[in-house]
Amino acid sequence: MAAVLLRAAARATRSSALFRAILASPRPLSSSSSSCAASTAASVPGAATQPHPRAAAAGDGGDEGVPDTEVVGGEEEDLRGRIFRLRLAKRSATEALERWAGEGRAAPAAAELRRIARDLSRSRRYKHALEVAEWMKTHHESDLSENDYGMRIDLITRVFGANAAEDFFEKLPSSAQSLEAYTALLHSYARSKMTDKAERLFERMKNANLSMNILVYNEMMTLCISVGELDKVSVLAEELKRQNVSPDLFTYNLRISASAASMDLEGFKGILDEMSNDPNSNEGWKLYQNLAAIYVDAGQLVGSGNSLVEAETKISQREWITYDLLLILHTGLGNRDRIKDIWKSMQMTSQKMTSRNYICVLSSYLMCGQLKDAGEVVDQWQRSKAPEFDISACNRLFDAFLNAGFTDTANSFRELMLQKSCILTSRQECSS
Numbered sequence: 001m002a003a004v005l006l007r008a009a010a011r012a013t014r015s016s017a018l019f020r021a022i023l024a025s026p027r028p029l030s031s032s033s034s035s036c037a038a039s040t041a042a043s044v045p046g047a048a049t050q051p052h053p054r055a056a057a058a059g060d061g062g063d064e065g066v067p068d069t070e071v072v073g074g075e076e077e078d079l080r081g082r083i084f085r086l087r088l089a090k091r092s093a094t095e096a097l098e099r100w101a102g103e104g105r106a107a108p109a110a111a112e113l114r115r116i117a118r119d120l121s122r123s124r125r126y127k128h129a130l131e132v133a134e135w136m137k138t139h140h141e142s143d144l145s146e147n148d149y150g151m152r153i154d155l156i157t158r159v160f161g162a163n164a165a166e167d168f169f170e171k172l173p174s175s176a177q178s179l180e181a182y183t184a185l186l187h188s189y190a191r192s193k194m195t196d197k198a199e200r201l202f203e204r205m206k207n208a209n210l211s212m213n214i215l216v217y218n219e220m221m222t223l224c225i226s227v228g229e230l231d232k233v234s235v236l237a238e239e240l241k242r243q244n245v246s247p248d249l250f251t252y253n254l255r256i257s258a259s260a261a262s263m264d265l266e267g268f269k270g271i272l273d274e275m276s277n278d279p280n281s282n283e284g285w286k287l288y289q290n291l292a293a294i295y296v297d298a299g300q301l302v303g304s305g306n307s308l309v310e311a312e313t314k315i316s317q318r319e320w321i322t323y324d325l326l327l328i329l330h331t332g333l334g335n336r337d338r339i340k341d342i343w344k345s346m347q348m349t350s351q352k353m354t355s356r357n358y359i360c361v362l363s364s365y366l367m368c369g370q371l372k373d374a375g376e377v378v379d380q381w382q383r384s385k386a387p388e389f390d391i392s393a394c395n396r397l398f399d400a401f402l403n404a405g406f407t408d409t410a411n412s413f414r415e416l417m418l419q420k421s422c423i424l425t426s427r428q429e430c431s432s
Contacts, residue, residue, distance in 0.1 A: 079108055080116050086128060093120075093131035110140035114148065121151070126158040150180035157188040166197075179210045186216065190223040198223055214240070214248050221254040225261070225322060233258035234267070247278070249285055249329065256292055257325040268296060288332025290404045291367060295328055298359050298397035324360040331364040339364045340373065353384060355393040363397060366409050371416055378420050391422055398424045 079100055083093050101107055108116075113136040120129035133152050137144060149172065157165040165188045169181060182205050189198035202220055205212065217240045224232040237255055240247065252275050259267040275281060275289050323346050330338040343361045346353070358381040365374035382389040394417060401410035414424050 079112070080119070083116060083120070083128060083132065084123075084125075089125070089127045093128040094135055097132070097135045107139065110136055110143035113140070117151065117155075121155065121158075126155055130155040130159050144176075146176075146178040146180040149176050149178065150184040153181060153184035153188065157184075157191070162188040162192040162194060162197075179205075179213070179216075182208075182210065183213075183215055183219065186219050190219050190226070193223065193227055195223060195227055195229075212243060212245060214245055214251060217245060218248075218250055218254060221251070221258070225254060225258055230258045230262050246280060248280075249288060249332070252285075252288075253325055253329040257322045260296075260325060261322070265296065268292075284332050284334070287367070288328060290406070291328045291331055291363065292325075294363055294397070294400040294404055295324065295360055297400040297403065298363065298393065324357060327360050327364045331367050334368070336368050336370065339368065339370075343377075353381075355381075355390040358384075359393055359397050363401075366401075366413055366416075367406070369412075371412060374413075375416055375419070378416065382420065391424075394422065395424055395426070399426055402426060 079097075082100065083096050086093060086096060097108070113132055117129045117132040117136070120126075120132065130152070133148070133155055136148070137152070153165045153169060156168050165185055169177065169185045172181065182201065186198060186201050186205070189195075189201060198220065202216070205216065217236055220236050221233050224230065224236070233255055237247075237251075240251075252271060255271050256268060259265075259271060272289050272292060275285055278285070323342060327339055327342050330342065339361070346357060346361075358377060362374055362377045362381075365371075365377060394413075398410055398413055401407075401413060410426075417424050
């Protein structure tokens with residue numbers, strides 16, 4: 001679940017199944033990205049060079065009467081349009097490509113096929129995307145890049161599963177087993193929570209003297225969070241420092257998620273300090289940093305009597321906290337639509353909302369100036385049965401905004417709560 005994580009913010013979050021899955025869909029977390037995301041935190045499984053019986057079932061439907069192609073304005077569409085018109089997964093993109101080439105047309109270039117495969121993947125047409133990628137390999141093998149092999153592994157995972165992706169990777173010539181291909185397979189393992197295989201592949205990558213980048217470490221951190229092995233996140237963080245690998249914002253998000261889930265306030269604050277001293281720090285990071293601090297102050301993550309983690313539900317609660325941190329990450333990045341997507345995902349899970357969850361999404365909406373959405377969250381909170389609406393938590397959030405210097409946001413929050421017949425009182429104002 002935390003791996004759905006991974007996919008989410010753009011390329012930098014590709015490594016995380018936790019983030020990428022959240023970016024890809026509003027369904028509950030299951031780990032990308034991402035990063036990133038990551039991304040994507042999650043990028044689900046995918047690949048086999050031969051037809052597989054399970055592929056035909058993916059996205060299959062009963063619309064037998066749908067034609068393979070359509071005519072628009074009296075003229076047949078281009079190649080991309082023809083493939084997208086296939087609609088049903090059981091129809092063959094390979095056959096469409098063969099017909100296209102057999103009609104006396106110019107053979108599609110590798111760059112065009114690459115774009116079509118990526119567009120299909122973005123539309124979750126994974127089987128057709130894989131067929132296009134395989135056709136490209138057959139007809140343009142000399143033009144394939146490292147990214148093409150990585151994309152192929154990802155598509156194979158999505159269509160056939162992680163084991164098929166592993167088989168494809170192992171059959172690649174050593175020259176094609178690049179960092180990109182390794183990372184794609186690692187993501188496949190992380191997404192499927194194959195911890196042992198992921199750790200063995202991680203060691204293999206280090207022994208192969210590959211120039212490891214932050215995407216690899218983000219993948220491993222995402223996996224550790226998704227399976228509840230939070231202590232390994234700090235170990236990975238120390239290793240990337242020794243290897244002089246620069247963290248990205250998603251790396252900090254993962255580390256903060258692990259500290260929050262462990263109720264480690266000192267570790268949490270230490271990571272925030274580290275962020276502030278990072279030479280790559282920018283305005284987005286600083287906003288994220290401030291929001292994370294507000295999250296701790298208002299949510300009171302740590303302390304006897306405040307911990308919501310029960311022994312028998314530790315892993316699910318850890319994954320649940322990751323939702324909160326993803327909200328903060330996207331707020332810092334200014335991704336307003338993603339805040340709404342993640343909030344919808346949280347409401348779709350079986351977990352009971354806590355005041356901390358409401359505080360987190362409420363602060364995200366307020367920081368983005370989305371007062372209407374913030375008001376709807378307050379309404380939902382007031383109607384909720386467990387926990388009951390907590391005005392003291394709202395007061396803590398109000399104080400946290402003031403302490404962080406977000407006076408305008410605090411005033412907007414006060415006005416919003418007045419509309420809801422709630423009066424906020426600030427400790428700062430009372431003491432002045």
